[in-house]
Amino acid sequence: MLQKLFNVFRIPDLRNKLFFTLALLCVYRIGFYxxxxxxxxxxxxxxxxxxxxxDSAFAMLSNYLSxxxxxxxxxxxxxxxxxxPYISASxxxxxLGTVMPVLEKMKKEGEPGxxxxxxxxxxxxxxxxxxxxxxxxxxxxxxxAGENLxxxxxxxxxxxxxxxxLSVAILTAGSVFLMxxxxxxxxxxxxNGISLIITAGIVARMPSAASDVMYGCMTxxxxxxxxxxxxxxxxxxxxxxxxxxxxxxxxxxxxxxFACFVFVVGAAIxxxxxxxxxxxxxxxxxxxxxxxxxxKQYLPLRVNHSGVMPIIFASTLIxxxxxGIRKLAESxxxxxxxxxxxxxxxxxxxxGYIYELSFCILIFFxxxxxxxxxxxxxxxxxxxxxxxxxxxxxxxxxRTADYLENxxxxxxxxxxxxxxxxxxxxxxxxxxxxxxxxxxxxxYQVSQFLGGTGLLxxxxxxxxxxxxxxxxxxxxxxxxFLDDEGEGPSRIKRxxxxxxxxxxxxxxx
Numbered sequence: 001m002l003q004k005l006f007n008v009f010r011i012p013d014l015r016n017k018l019f020f021t022l023a024l025l026c027v028y029r030i031g032f033y034x035x036x037x038x039x040x041x042x043x044x045x046x047x048x049x050x051x052x053x054x055d056s057a058f059a060m061l062s063n064y065l066s067x068x069x070x071x072x073x074x075x076x077x078x079x080x081x082x083x084x085p086y087i088s089a090s091x092x093x094x095x096l097g098t099v100m101p102v103l104e105k106m107k108k109e110g111e112p113g114x115x116x117x118x119x120x121x122x123x124x125x126x127x128x129x130x131x132x133x134x135x136x137x138x139x140x141x142x143x144x145a146g147e148n149l150x151x152x153x154x155x156x157x158x159x160x161x162x163x164x165x166l167s168v169a170i171l172t173a174g175s176v177f178l179m180x181x182x183x184x185x186x187x188x189x190x191x192n193g194i195s196l197i198i199t200a201g202i203v204a205r206m207p208s209a210a211s212d213v214m215y216g217c218m219t220x221x222x223x224x225x226x227x228x229x230x231x232x233x234x235x236x237x238x239x240x241x242x243x244x245x246x247x248x249x250x251x252x253x254x255x256x257x258f259a260c261f262v263f264v265v266g267a268a269i270x271x272x273x274x275x276x277x278x279x280x281x282x283x284x285x286x287x288x289x290x291x292x293x294x295x296k297q298y299l300p301l302r303v304n305h306s307g308v309m310p311i312i313f314a315s316t317l318i319x320x321x322x323x324g325i326r327k328l329a330e331s332x333x334x335x336x337x338x339x340x341x342x343x344x345x346x347x348x349x350x351x352g353y354i355y356e357l358s359f360c361i362l363i364f365f366x367x368x369x370x371x372x373x374x375x376x377x378x379x380x381x382x383x384x385x386x387x388x389x390x391x392x393x394x395x396x397x398x399r400t401a402d403y404l405e406n407x408x409x410x411x412x413x414x415x416x417x418x419x420x421x422x423x424x425x426x427x428x429x430x431x432x433x434x435x436x437x438x439x440x441x442x443x444y445q446v447s448q449f450l451g452g453t454g455l456l457x458x459x460x461x462x463x464x465x466x467x468x469x470x471x472x473x474x475x476x477x478x479x480x481f482l483d484d485e486g487e488g489p490s491r492i493k494r495x496x497x498x499x500x501x502x503x504x505x506x507x508x509x
Contacts, residue, residue, distance in 0.1 A: 021189035089124035314362035
């Protein structure tokens, strides 16, 4: 394995791509901590971690968006919006592509049409940035809030309008710059740039989550000690003590969290790679005395064809109304009105039965909805017929399309069930084991590495990243990470007599 890892750095082109990708990710992480003019980011983070602010609507929105945006609303920095506006614009165009013939026609034009769609995506991204930045800055610029959160905005009373204009411009420029970084990684680096930026933002929170767990193990006496051998001995005593620490975390909690992490990562990899392979027979053509074609291939249908989109849509649909209800409750009003809003909000607490049941139902719905939008069995059947291929036992055309639609419907049910299990594990573990010990915000930060959107994004991006490195190694006759035949040149070069191996069909097949 070490030799295979060294092979990555022996290839100048691949080595330069890796270093270029790492350099741009470092630029992203540096800009992640540059605060907006007039904003005290450390003060805002400190206030959000206190008492009622920790469970406020703004804290919930910040934690939710930071999972898959690469930004963080709670810090008030230039990359606060992250890459979320670009993702929103891409999703909007993907959904419009199914109902607008113009977009569908442009997709079929090939590279020129894709370039035009990407250009439209950038324009829509700027518009989405402006709208989201206005809402974000208006929240910070509010003077009617009862929280100390807004003390982090250090501006005079006569400069609120100037602060809003300048902050909206900087936030918009920051998101557009992140979009440009992602495109540069895609073109000159290795991997999907936008996905790598999101992954870097998720992975960067792992040390903070680990420190929260360690802090929950320590007693007040241990926390007061300076770092040294005495602190280490006291900390180990707290961890392996049968009684819990100050915040209710001990060695059994840590072992359980680690076991859950390993299990969920393995299950997520299995879900991401799982396929339903449908056999495809190529028609035989006789030219003179030779017979061409007739090869047997397969049509791979992914079990989780929709990826993380069902979890994202379900989380949005179930979380945003709850955030709105909490915001209304925080704004005050008659006692019966506030009490009713708080009761409704508590009914849909994370980890509760009603919340998790509703979450699973929405995941199933959006899994089928996204597959209906993106998976086109009729077009796939027509392309198979045009390429001279068919599924054994089925007539080309409508019969093939109906068969593909039925198969996709069955495997979507399995994929959605897997998504439900992976999605609800963080909230259940957080509510059952960590919420009382660490608080809702920190419990969510720790448990999100046990499943949900963040973990699926990280695993999908890392698998794609490793596959691209593997392709570069094999293309240059080096042993890849997935090669089981020793070190040195790959078996493609060693085999003197190449064997006929059915290849995975490209395009629609």
